[in-house]
Amino acid sequence: xxxxxxxxxxxAIERARASGQLATAPNAPISAETPKDPxxxxxxxxVALTIAKGEKKPxxxxxxxIRANLELPGDVAEAxxxxxxxxxxRMAPAFWHGELRRAxxxxxxxxxxxxxxxxxxxxxxxxxNPTGPLTVGHGxxxxxxxxxxxxHEASGFAVTREYYFNNGGRQMxxxxxxxxxxxxxxxxRPASLPEDGYQGEYIREIARDLVAHRGDTLADVSxxxxxxxxxxxxxxxxxxxxxxxxCRSLHIRFDVFTNELDLIRGGQVxxxxxxxxxxxxxxxxxxAVWLRGEPLGLPKDLVLVRSGxxxxxxxxxxxxxxxxxxxGRGFDLVIDVFGADHIxxxxxxxxxxxxxxxxxxxxRAIIYQFVTLTRGGEKVKMSTRKATYITLDDLIDEVGPxxxxxxxxxxxxxxxxxxxxxxxxxQAPENPVFxxxxxxxxxxxxxxxxxxxxxxxxxxxxATDLAPLSEEExxxxxxxxxxxxxxxxxxxxxxxxxxxxxxxxxxxxFHRYYNKPSNRIISEQRGLSMxxxxxxRRLMEGVASGLELLGVGAPDRM
RNA sequence: GCGCCAGUAGCUCAGGGGAAAGAGCAACGGCCUUCUAAGCCGUGGGUCAGGGGUUCGAAUCCCUUCUGGCGCGCCA
Numbered sequence: 001x002x003x004x005x006x007x008x009x010x011x012a013i014e015r016a017r018a019s020g021q022l023a024t025a026p027n028a029p030i031s032a033e034t035p036k037d038p039x040x041x042x043x044x045x046x047v048a049l050t051i052a053k054g055e056k057k058p059x060x061x062x063x064x065x066i067r068a069n070l071e072l073p074g075d076v077a078e079a080x081x082x083x084x085x086x087x088x089x090r091m092a093p094a095f096w097h098g099e100l101r102r103a104x105x106x107x108x109x110x111x112x113x114x115x116x117x118x119x120x121x122x123x124x125x126x127x128x129n130p131t132g133p134l135t136v137g138h139g140x141x142x143x144x145x146x147x148x149x150x151x152h153e154a155s156g157f158a159v160t161r162e163y164y165f166n167n168g169g170r171q172m173x174x175x176x177x178x179x180x181x182x183x184x185x186x187x188x189r190p191a192s193l194p195e196d197g198y199q200g201e202y203i204r205e206i207a208r209d210l211v212a213h214r215g216d217t218l219a220d221v222s223x224x225x226x227x228x229x230x231x232x233x234x235x236x237x238x239x240x241x242x243x244x245x246x247c248r249s250l251h252i253r254f255d256v257f258t259n260e261l262d263l264i265r266g267g268q269v270x271x272x273x274x275x276x277x278x279x280x281x282x283x284x285x286x287x288a289v290w291l292r293g294e295p296l297g298l299p300k301d302l303v304l305v306r307s308g309x310x311x312x313x314x315x316x317x318x319x320x321x322x323x324x325x326x327x328g329r330g331f332d333l334v335i336d337v338f339g340a341d342h343i344x345x346x347x348x349x350x351x352x353x354x355x356x357x358x359x360x361x362x363x364r365a366i367i368y369q370f371v372t373l374t375r376g377g378e379k380v381k382m383s384t385r386k387a388t389y390i391t392l393d394d395l396i397d398e399v400g401p402x403x404x405x406x407x408x409x410x411x412x413x414x415x416x417x418x419x420x421x422x423x424x425x426x427q428a429p430e431n432p433v434f435x436x437x438x439x440x441x442x443x444x445x446x447x448x449x450x451x452x453x454x455x456x457x458x459x460x461x462x463a464t465d466l467a468p469l470s471e472e473e474x475x476x477x478x479x480x481x482x483x484x485x486x487x488x489x490x491x492x493x494x495x496x497x498x499x500x501x502x503x504x505x506x507x508x509x510f511h512r513y514y515n516k517p518s519n520r521i522i523s524e525q526r527g528l529s530m531x532x533x534x535x536x537r538r539l540m541e542g543v544a545s546g547l548e549l550l551g552v553g554a555p556d557r558m
Numbered sequence: 559g560c561g562c563c564a565g566u567a568g569c570u571c572a573g574g575g576g577a578a579a580g581a582g583c584a585a586c587g588g589c590c591u592u593c594u595a596a597g598c599c600g601u602g603g604g605u606c607a608g609g610g611g612u613u614c615g616a617a618u619c620c621c622u623u624c625u626g627g628c629g630c631g632c633c634a
Contacts (some may be wrong), residue, residue, distance in 0.1 A: 004599090031575090036573085036580095037577070039577095043574090044577090046576060049576075049614065052614065058614095059614070082577075083576080083577040084576075084614075084615070085614090105592095131634095169634065170633065170634090171634065251582080253596060287632090290632095290633055299560075299561080299630070303631085304632095306632045312632090314632065314633090315634050316634095339628085340563065342629090343561085343563090343628060344561075344562080344627070344629055345634085347561090367563085369563060369564075369627075372627085410571085410572095410582095411570090411571070412572075414562095414563055414564080415563085415564070415571075415572095416564070416626090416627065417627095418570070420569095420570085423570085423583085430582085430583075430596070431582095431596090432581090432582060432583095435582085437596085438594080438596050438597070439597095441594070442594055444591060444594095446593045446594095447593090448593085449593045450593080452593095453593095477574075495574085501571095501572060504572095504582080505581080508581085511598070514593085514597080515595090515599085520592075520593065522593055524581050557594085558594075558596065
C-alpha cells in the first residue's frame with residue numbers, strides 16, 4: 001500500500017514539474033504513513049510540507065497542485081488535502097477485501113512478514129549463573145529473550161537460543177562451600193556457612209540429597225579442591241534442573257548452553273589475552289593482567305587475570321572470548337539480552353572485541369531496566385545470596401505463565417518495571433492479557449455457534465462475497481491488517497512490547513464492535529453473515545498469531 | 559564526581575518530528591430473554607518535570623537545570 005501511494009505521488013510531482021506548476025523535486029524520499037487517526041485516511045503524505053520552503057508557496061497550495069496531478073488507480077478511492085498540507089488517501093473497499101482474502105490464503109505467512117530470509121540469528125538471554133532459583137528479575141530477561149527469539153523465528157530467521165553461564169568464578173566456589181557446610185551439618189558434624197555464603201533453604205535440600213545418595217563419603221575427601229569441585233558440580237546440576245523447570249513452565253527453551261570453564265579449558269581465553277598483548281593493549285601491575293583502558297576509550301584499565309597464584313581470569317575475559325566465538329560461528333546477528341547493571345561491562349567487552357579486529361556491528365544489545373518488587377507498598381530488597389527474593393516459580397504459581405509473560409512484555413524494555421505483587425494477584429482477572437484472550441474466546445464461541453447452525457465458510461477464500469461489510473467492519477479489518485507491519489517494526493527495532501500494545505488495541509476495537517446488537521455476526525441475512533464470519537475468522541487468526549509470538553495462549557473458552 | 563536509563567492523567571505506562579495528547583487501573587453513572595458481562599456505553603481527570611534552542615511544525619531532536627533508578631569491584 002505504501003509503495004503504491006509513494007509511486008503515484010512521485011508520478012504526480014513529476015507531471016507537475018513537467019508542466020511548470022512545481023519548481024523543485026523533493027530532496028528526500030517521499031514519505032507516506034498510516035495516520036494515527038483513521039479520519040485522516042489510510043495513508044497520508046507530508047510531501048507538500050517538506051517541499052514548501054523551496055517552492056516558496058503555502059503547503060496547502062502545493063498539496064492542491066499535487067492532488068490535481070494525481071492519477072488514482074482503482075484501489076485508491078480518493079485523495080484529499082487536509083490539515084497543514086497533508087495529502088490523505090483512502091483505499092477502496094475492494095482493496096481491503098483483497099487483503100482479507102490474501103490473509104485467508106496465506107495464513108501464518110501473511111501475519112508474519114518473511115523478512116529474515118534464513119539469516120542466522122543468535123540470541124543469548126537469561127544467562128543466570130546457577131547459584132539459586134530464578135528470581136522475578138530474571139523473568140524479564142527470560143521472557144524478553146524468548147519472545148525476541150519467537151519473533152525472529154516467525155519472520156524467517158534461523159534462530160539459536162543460547163544460555164551462557166559462569167561456573168568458574170568465586171561465586172560458584174562460594175556456592176560449593178555453602179553446600180559442603182550444609183552437608184556436614186546434615187551429617188551432624190561441626191560446620192558453619194562461610195561468611196557471605198548462600199543461605200537459601202535450597203542449599204540444605206541439595207545437601208540432604210547428597211547425604212541420601214552418597215552417605216558420608218564426601219565428608220573426608222582429602223584433596224580440598226577436588227572436594228569443593230564435587231559440591232560445586234552437584235549444586236550446579238541441581239540448580240540447573242530447577243532453572244530448566246521454571247523455563248519450561250514459561251514455555252522457554254534453549255538450544256545451546258555455553259559455559260565459562262569450557263572456554264577457559266579450550267584455550268580461547270588465553271588466545272584473547274595473547275591477541276590483546278600483541279596489539280599492545282595489555283599491561284601488568286599489582287600482580288594482575290589488565291586491559292588498557294586509555295587506547296580503547298574506556299574510563300580506566302580493566303582486570304583480565306587476577307593476581308595471586310591461581311592466575312584465574314575474571315568473568316570479563318571469557319566473556320570476550322565467548323563473543324568472538326559467537327561471531328566465528330557465522331551468525332549474521334548476535335543479540336545480547338541483559339540488565340542495565342551490566343552495561344559498563346558490555347562496553348568493555350565490545351571495546352576489546354573491536355580492538356581485536358572483529359565486526360561489532362553484528363552484535364546488538366537489548367538492555368532492560370530493573371524490575372522492582374513492591375509488597376504492601378514497600379520495596380522488597382532482593383538478594384540471591386541472602387535468599388530474600390520472590391522466585392519466578394512463586395510468581396508463576398500465583399498468576400500463571402500467560403500473565404507473567406504478558407506482564408513482562410507489556411512495557412518498553414528500557415523502562416523500569418514496577419511489579420506490585422499485591423496488585424498482580426488482586427488484579428489478575430482484570431489483567432490486559434485476559435482482555436486480549438477474551439476476544440479470541442468470544443470469536444471461537446461464534447464459530448461454535450455457527451457450526452451448531454450448520455453455517456460454514458467455503459474453503460475457497462474468493463467464494464465469499466465481502467461487499468456486505470460495513471464501513472465499521474472495514475475499519476476493524478484495517479486495524480487487523482496492520483499486524484504484519486507491527487511485527488516487522490517490532491523485529492527490526494527489537495521491541496517486543498509493540499505487539500501486546502497493538503493486540504490490546506485490536507481486542508478493544510473488536511469488543512466494541514461485538515457489543516453492538518446490530519453487529520451480530522450470525523443472523524438471518526445469509527450473505528451478511530458469511531461476510532462477517534469471514535472477517536471474524538481472520539480476526540481470530542490474527543489474534544492467535546499475535547499471542548503465539550508472545551508465547552501466550554489463545555484459549556477457545558474462558 | 560563520571561556514565562547509562564527514565565520523568566506524560568490519582569496509579570502503572572504507550573506514543574519518540576506531523577493533524578484535537580492516548581490506554582489500562584482507580585472514581586462516578588448506566589447496559590445482559592438473542593453468537594461468552596473477564597465485555598460495552600457515558601462522565602470527570604493533563605503546565606507531556608522546569609527553562610532555553612532548532613523547525614513550516616516539538617511530548618518527540620539539541621543544550622541546560624532539577625528529580626528518581628542503575629552502574630563506575632581482582633563480584634557476575
